[in-house]
Amino acid sequence: MAKSIKIFAPATVANLSCGFDVLGCCLDNVGDEMKISITSIPEVKISKIEGADLPLETQKNVAGVAVEALLKAYDKPVGVDIEIFKKIKAGSGIGSSAASSTGAVWAVNHLLNEPFTPHELVAFAMEGEKLASGNAHADNVAPALLGGFTLVRSYKPLDVIKLHSPSDLVMTVIHPQIEVKTSDSRSVLKQNVDLKKAIQQWGNVGGFVAGLFTENYDLIGRSLEDVIIEPLRSILIPEFKAVKEAAIAKGALGCGISGSGPSIFALSKSMETATIVSEAIREVYSQTGLDFDIHVSKINNQGVRIINQ
Ligand code: HSE
Numbered sequence: 001m002a003k004s005i006k007i008f009a010p011a012t013v014a015n016l017s018c019g020f021d022v023l024g025c026c027l028d029n030v031g032d033e034m035k036i037s038i039t040s041i042p043e044v045k046i047s048k049i050e051g052a053d054l055p056l057e058t059q060k061n062v063a064g065v066a067v068e069a070l071l072k073a074y075d076k077p078v079g080v081d082i083e084i085f086k087k088i089k090a091g092s093g094i095g096s097s098a099a100s101s102t103g104a105v106w107a108v109n110h111l112l113n114e115p116f117t118p119h120e121l122v123a124f125a126m127e128g129e130k131l132a133s134g135n136a137h138a139d140n141v142a143p144a145l146l147g148g149f150t151l152v153r154s155y156k157p158l159d160v161i162k163l164h165s166p167s168d169l170v171m172t173v174i175h176p177q178i179e180v181k182t183s184d185s186r187s188v189l190k191q192n193v194d195l196k197k198a199i200q201q202w203g204n205v206g207g208f209v210a211g212l213f214t215e216n217y218d219l220i221g222r223s224l225e226d227v228i229i230e231p232l233r234s235i236l237i238p239e240f241k242a243v244k245e246a247a248i249a250k251g252a253l254g255c256g257i258s259g260s261g262p263s264i265f266a267l268s269k270s271m272e273t274a275t276i277v278s279e280a281i282r283e284v285y286s287q288t289g290l291d292f293d294i295h296v297s298k299i300n301n302q303g304v305r306i307i308n309q
Contacts, residue, residue, distance in 0.1 A: 003037060003038045003111065004035065004036070004037040004038070004111075004309075005035070005036055005037075005107050005110060005111055005306060005308075005309050006033065006034070006035045006306070006307040006308045006309075007033070007034050007035075007036065007103050007106065007107050007304055007305065007306055007307060008031050008032075008033060008103075008304065008305050008306075008307055009031050009032045009033070009034055009099040009100065009102055009103025009104075009106075009144065009304055010026050010027050010028070010030070010031040010095075010099060010144050010300050010303065010304065011027045011030040011031050011088050011094040011095050011096070011099060011295075012024050012025065012026050012027060012094065012095035012098055012099070012139075012140045012141075012143045012144050012259075013025050013027065013094060013095075013171060013173065013258045013259065013263075013265045014095060014137075014139035014140045014143075014258070014259040014260075015139060015226070015229065015256070015257065015258075015259060016149075016208065016224065016256070016265075016267075017204070017223075017224045017225055017226040017230065017254060017256035017257075018201055018204035018205050018207075018208055018223055018224065018225060018226055019139070019151070019205050019208065020201075020226070020228065020229045021137045021138075021139050021152065022139055022151055022152045022153070022205070023139060023149070023150070023151055023152075023205065023208065024095075024139040024140055024142055024143040024149070024150050025143050025148065025149045025150070025165070025171070025299055026143040026144055026146075026147050026148060026149075026299065026300040026301070026302075026303055027094070027171060027173070027295070027297040027299070027300055028297045028298045028299065028300035029295070029297045029298075030087070030088065030094065030173070030295045030297055031087065031088065031099055032051075032084065032085060032086050032087050032088055032096075032099045032100060032103060033085040033087070033307060034063070034082065034083060034084050034085065034100070034103040034104060034107060035082075035083040035085075036080065036081070036082055036083075036103075036104060036107035036108055036111065037080070037081040037111075038078065038079065038080060038081075038108075038111050038112070039079035039080065039081050040079055041079040042077035042078060042079045043058075043079055043080075044058045044064050044067050044068050044071065044079075044080045044082070045058065045079075045080070045081050045082065046058060046061050046063065046064055046082045046083075046084070047081050047082065047083055048083040048084065049083075049084045049086065050083075050084070050085045050086065051084075051085055051086035051087060052084075052086035052089070052090060054084070054086070054090070060131075061082075061100075061131075062097045062100050062101040062128030062129070062131050062132050063082050063084060063100040063101055063103070063104035063128065064082065064104075065101075065127045065128055065130075065131050066100075066101035066102075066104055066105045066124050066125050066126075066127050066128040067080050067082065067104050067105060067108050067124075068127075069105075069123070069124040069127040070105050070108055070109065070116070070121070070124040071108075073116070073124070074112065074115055074116075078108075078112065080104075080108055082104055084100055086100075089175070089177075089179075090179065091179035091180055091181055091182075091262075092175050092179075092262070092263055093175070093180065093257070093258045093259040093260055093261045093262055093263035094173060094175065094258055094259065094263050094295075095140035095141075095144060095259060097128055097129060097131075097132035097133070097140075097182075098125065098128070098129060098140030098141045098144050099144060100128065101124075101125040101126075101127070101128025101129065101141060102121075102125045102128075102140075102141050102144040102145050102303075102304060103144075103304055104128075105121045105124045105125050105145075106118075106121060106145060106303075106304040107304070109121055110306075118145050118146055118303070119146070119160055121145050122138055122141055122142050122145055122146075122158065122160050123158055125138075125141035125144075125145060126138050126141055126158075128141070129141060132182065133181075133182035133183050133186065133260075134183050134186075135182075135183075135186065137152075138152045138155070138158065138160060139152055139259075140259065142160045143303070144303055144304060145303050145304065146160070146162045146303055147162070147165075147300055147301045147302040147303035148162055148163065148164075148165035148299060148300070148301040148303075149162075149163040149164070149165050149212055149299070150162055150163060151163055151209060163209060163212050163213070164212045164213045164215075165212065165299050165301050166212060166215040166217070166220075167299075168215075168217070168269050168270055169220075169267060169268070169269065169298075169299050170267075170268050170269075170270060170271050170273070170274035170296060170297065170298055170299075171265055171266070171267055171268075171274065171295075171296070171297050171298075171299065172247070172252070172265065172266045172267075172268065172274045172275075172277045172278045172281065172294065172295070172296050173258055173263050173264070173265050173266075173294070173295045173296075173297070174243065174263060174264050174278075174281050174282075174285060174292055174293070174294050175262070175263040175292060175293045175294075175295070176237065176238060176262045176263070176285065176288075176290050176291075176292045177290060177291040177292055177293070178238070178262050178290065179262075180236055180237075180260060180261045180262045181260075182259070182260040185233055185236065185260035185261055186260065188232050188233060188236070189229065189232055189233075190232070193228055197227045197228050198228070200225070200227050201226070201227060201228050204222075204223040204224075204225050204226075205223070206223075207219055207222060207223035208220060208223035208224065211223055217253055217269050218253075220253055220254070220267070221252075221253030221254050221267075223254075224253060224254025224255070224256060224267065225254070226256055226257075229257070230256060230257055233257055233260070233261055234257060234261075236261055236262065237257065237261050237262045237264065238262075238288055238290060239284055239285065239288055240257070240264060242284045243255065243264050243266075243281050243284050243285070244256070244264070244266075246277075246280040246281055246283070246284050247266035247277045247280060247281060248266075249280070250273070250276045250277045250279075250280040251268065251269075251273045251276065251277065252266035252267060252268050252273065252274075252277045253267045253268060253269060254266070254267050255267075264281075266281070271296070271298070274296050275296055278294050278296050281294060282294055
């Protein structure tokens with residue numbers, strides 16, 4: 001049995017406009033790296049974090065609390081050492097905390113010869129999200145663990161479904177270099193929803209899921225609409241409207257806030273369109289004077305993967 005493993009922990013786009021806290025998808029070429037080792041001292045230790053100023057204390061680190069949740073359920077004395085090489089910036093809206101908690105539980109489960117299914121790991125990784133944002137949402141950790149597009153059908157009991165992922169879909173993501181904390185971005189939301197808007201939103205969730213399974217790209221595009229969350233959160237994101245208009249004008253199927261922002265995603269039907277969309281978005285943001293990153297990524301249908309063993 002291998003005692004140590006290096007893994008790629010992917011970034012994710014949650015919500016996908018219509019599916020606040022329930023829809024998400026996994027990116028292919030954006031993510032963290034982590035080295036996880038099984039040790040003889042039965043404790044969870046974070047021995048190294050590079051690329052971000054995050055706590056090394058196990059109880060304050062999302063990877064630490066997620067692994068502790070797994071080991072509690074495993075119920076045998078196991079020691080774990082975690083090294084984190086952050087590439088996803090905190091507060092970016094592309095699942096930075098989810099990548100850390102997911103990567104850690106996936107790797108520990110692998111090193112223990114897989115006592116838990118990937119679906120079972122979702123609950124452990126959610127403990128990291130609870131620590132990071134005060135809310136144990138699963139729409140980033142589920143796609144990072146299962147790959148592709150995922151739906152959280154229910155939180156109580158937890159019921160996560162992996163959806164079909166049409167191979168032509170490509171994500172463009174712009175990350176303006178401002179930090180929007182998920183907890184802050186959640187605090188601007190209203191606790192009650194207008195019935196007419198709710199009808200529109202759940203119609204879109206159904207349409208989006210049907211569009212994925214039937215590979216109906218027009219339907220996917222029509223369903224990428226958010227009448228509840230986006231109007232409240234988009235004011236936190238500079239040039240959101242201009243980016244969205246530019247992306248749609250260049251052929252994106254849809255465009256919206258990635259997770260809790262400030263990143264913005266645009267979904268396209270081909271790498272060619274996604275690249276053209278990225279240039280149009282770059283043009284818009286170049287005029288703001290803000291620093292930003294742009295990623296163009298296929299959908300990662302696998303989730304966390306091994307770099308070396
Ligand atoms: N669904 C969560 C939110 C995702 O929008 O607050 C956070 O990344």
